[in-house]
Amino acid sequence: MSLSSLNIVNFRNLENIHFDFNQYNIFYGRNGSGKTSILEAIYYLALGRSFRSHLLRRITKYGADSFSLFGKIQQKNNYISAGVERSIVTGKHIRVAGEDAHSHIEITKLLPLQLLNQDSYRLLDDGPKVRRQFMDWGLFHVEQTFLTLWRKVERILEQRNAALRTNSKIDHIKTWDAELAQLGFELHNHRKQYVGSFIPIAKRILQKLLPDISINISYFAGWDAEQELALVLANNLKNDLHLGYTMTGPQRADLQITIDKVPAKDALSRGQQKLLLYGLQISQGMLLNELTGKNCIYLVDDLQAELDSQKQSLLAENLLSLPSQVFVTGLTYEDLERLFISKNPKMFHVEQGNITL
Numbered sequence: 449m450s451l452s453s454l455n456i457v458n459f460r461n462l463e464n465i466h467f468d469f470n471q472y473n474i475f476y477g478r479n480g481s482g483k484t485s486i487l488e489a490i491y492y493l494a495l496g497r498s499f500r501s502h503l504l505r506r507i508t509k510y511g512a513d514s515f516s517l518f519g520k521i522q523q524k525n526n527y528i529s530a531g532v533e534r535s536i537v538t539g540k541h542i543r544v545a546g547e548d549a550h551s552h553i554e555i556t557k558l559l560p561l562q563l564l565n566q567d568s569y570r571l572l573d574d575g576p577k578v579r580r581q582f583m584d585w586g587l588f589h590v591e592q593t594f595l596t597l598w599r600k601v602e603r604i605l606e607q608r609n610a611a612l613r614t615n616s617k618i619d620h621i622k623t624w625d626a627e628l629a630q631l632g633f634e635l636h637n638h639r640k641q642y643v644g645s646f647i648p649i650a651k652r653i654l655q656k657l658l659p660d661i662s663i664n665i666s667y668f669a670g671w672d673a674e675q676e677l678a679l680v681l682a683n684n685l686k687n688d689l690h691l692g693y694t695m696t697g698p699q700r701a702d703l704q705i706t707i708d709k710v711p712a713k714d715a716l717s718r719g720q721q722k723l724l725l726y727g728l729q730i731s732q733g734m735l736l737n738e739l740t741g742k743n744c745i746y747l748v749d750d751l752q753a754e755l756d757s758q759k760q761s762l763l764a765e766n767l768l769s770l771p772s773q774v775f776v777t778g779l780t781y782e783d784l785e786r787l788f789i790s791k792n793p794k795m796f797h798v799e800q801g802n803i804t805l
Contacts, residue, residue: 449743450773451490451559452527455518458509459492460485461801472768472793474784475777482801483777487563487747490775493517493532494559494745496542496552499567504536513537521558530555553595560589560742562733565749568725572713576702583639583667583703586646586732590739591638601635604628605699613692621685629678632698636669636677639701643667645739650731657723657762661716663707670700719754726763733772748776752783764788 454467461482467473475483484500488507491499498507508515518531532552533541542549549555570578587594608624647665654663671680680696681688688694705724707715712724726748733744746767752760764787767774778784781795797804 449558449560449745450522451493451519451745452522453520454490454493455516456486456489457517458512458515459489459517460507460509462486462489463509463801465801465803467796467803469773469775470792470794471773472788472791473773473775473796474788474793475775475796475798476779476781476784477798478779481798483798484565484749485801486796486798487565487749487775487777489517490519490745490747491561491563493519493530493555494561495556496532496540499563499565504534508534508536523558528558530558557589559745560733560736561745561747562729563747563749564726564729564751565747568729569721571725571728572705572711572721576700579703580699580701582728582732583642583701586735587638587642589736589742590642594638597631597635597638601628601631601698604631605694605697609693612688612694615689618685622682625678625681625685628694628697629676629681633677635698636673636701639698640667640669640673643703646731646735649734649738650728653727653731653734653766654724656766657727658720661707661720663705663712663724664709666704666706668700668702668704670698670702671696719756719759722754723759723763727766730766730770733770737771743770743772746770746772746774748774750778751776751787752778760787 450471451469453469456462456465462485475486477483488498488500492507501507514533514535514537516531516533518529521528521530528545529543531543532555542552542555544554571582584594584598604624604627608621608628611621611624650665651663671677677697684696705712713721716724733746736742736744748767751763755763768788768791776784776788781797785793785795795805
């Protein structure tokens with residue numbers, strides 16, 4: 449599964465550009481030239497949102513009132529067209545395989561994508577929500593029923609929390625407890641099984657990237673999983689009523705990443721954290737391929753930042769070992785070509801939104 453071509457119109461500083469892509473694609477040029485905007489366009493096509501701004505005006509070219517992204521996705525020997533147009537005036541229009549689509553999820557399922565950039569550090573720096581999203585990305589692409597289950601659990605939690613805030617009758621709250629206990633445990637089992645498959649792959653990759661460091665990865669359910677969730681909810685009901693929200697359950701799940709029981713963010717240098725995080729994301733793509741046969745697409749923004757030449761080569765070697773499509777940005781032609789020359793990458797020079805090969 450790969451993105452074979454992309455048309456960009458009025459996205460950021462990219463006015464009207466067509467790309468034909470290979471498996472390995474490298475964008476080089478000065479800072480501010482538009483390299484990251486190309487990755488952002490691919491990301492937006494896949495997920496229907498930007499990783500840099502939620503404001504439509506910010507990602508629409510100055511002077512224009514809309515932008516469009518249109519790509520061709522290759523699945524084995526078949527090609528599927530997918531596009532999105534966003535207008536400040538008329539809203540959003542999505543098309544897949546020549547037909548109007550009701551949801552961007554139809555494109556997201558076709559383009560499993562991992563973004564490796566400065567936001568990757570949030571996996572260590574931020575709270576459990578980001579790490580739940582990391583786990584749930586894999587489940588979304590692996591388990592067909594996952595999204596429906598996740599939405600049901602979110603709806604039940606919303607209703608239960610509303611009942612807690614308004615001091616509803618205990619019997620009313622308990623009706624939500626029964627559903628939450630059943631579906632929350634089902635969601636927990638999916639996550640537990642997924643992480644169980646993920647950890648061996650991650651350990652193998654991290655051993656290559658950080659051979660002298662023993663990294664522990666463990667899954668926390670969001671409650672003491674030795675106890676039934678229904679019992680935990682009942683025992684914590686008084687406290688939940690006082691707080692006005694549900695303290696325990698799958699909405700508190702976490703992926704714990706430690707070194708000698710110390711959180712990885714406190715035990716590693718910034719460069720080591722980057723290798724750890726990129727290793728985890730590479731591992732997710734490998735697991736996706738193992739479970740479904742699908743290949744993940746990797747967007748790697750500023751690969752060379754915070755890494756010495758040896759670590760750059762190590763990271764590139766791992767990316768080159770994948771059957772996946774890879775898009776990389778950086779400053780200089782020579783250094784990036786050196787890292788990926790064995791795979792004959794397609795090199796794009798970016799200068800003020802203009803592209804040359």
